Amino acid sequence: MPSLSGVLETSLYVDDLERASRFYEELFELTRLGGDERFRAYDVGGRSVLLLFKRGASNCETPLPWGKIGPHDGAGPLHLAFAIPAEELAAWEKELASRGIAIETRIPWPRGGASLYFRDPDNNLLELATPGVWAIY
Numbered sequence: 001m002p003s004l005s006g007v008l009e010t011s012l013y014v015d016d017l018e019r020a021s022r023f024y025e026e027l028f029e030l031t032r033l034g035g036d037e038r039f040r041a042y043d044v045g046g047r048s049v050l051l052l053f054k055r056g057a058s059n060c061e062t063p064l065p066w067g068k069i070g071p072h073d074g075a076g077p078l079h080l081a082f083a084i085p086a087e088e089l090a091a092w093e094k095e096l097a098s099r100g101i102a103i104e105t106r107i108p109w110p111r112g113g114a115s116l117y118f119r120d121p122d123n124n125l126l127e128l129a130t131p132g133v134w135a136i137y
Contacts, residue, residue, distance in 0.1 A: 006047070012053070013052075013054075014052050015122055016122070017039075017040065020052050020121060021052065024120075028082070038054055039051055058071065059072070077123045079124065079125040082127065084128045093116060096118060109132055109133050111132040111133065113134075
């Protein structure tokens with residue numbers, strides 16, 4: 001059986017691409033890798049890519065000079081978790097508070113990790129997770 005080496009891209013679908021781009025660029029200081037009026041791509045930790053798509057803008061085939069991408073879209077509040085070092089959890093709590101971003105819940109996990117949950121402007125559920133959340137993390 002061929003193997004997998006990780007998840008390369010994660011997609012969120014947003015109503016206002018400019019607003020979402022500002023949120024992710026300002027809060028997380030993500031570096032934009034590319035984009036257009038349909039999407040934005042961001043480097044996350046030098047090992048994965050966060051894709052923000054304008055809701056409905058990718059619900060058709062996207063032709064590129066080197067091939068085509070099939071239609072995709074998402075609706076409703078989606079979820080993604082960012083990995084953070086345990087020693088930065090308190091700093092993230094302060095950063096979120098300073099920006100007026102409400103923490104919905106804090107979870108201390110049985111394996112020793114901790115998670116903070118909050119929302120982006122499109123109501124997607126974001127998580128900041130320290131090691132010890134999963135057996136592999």
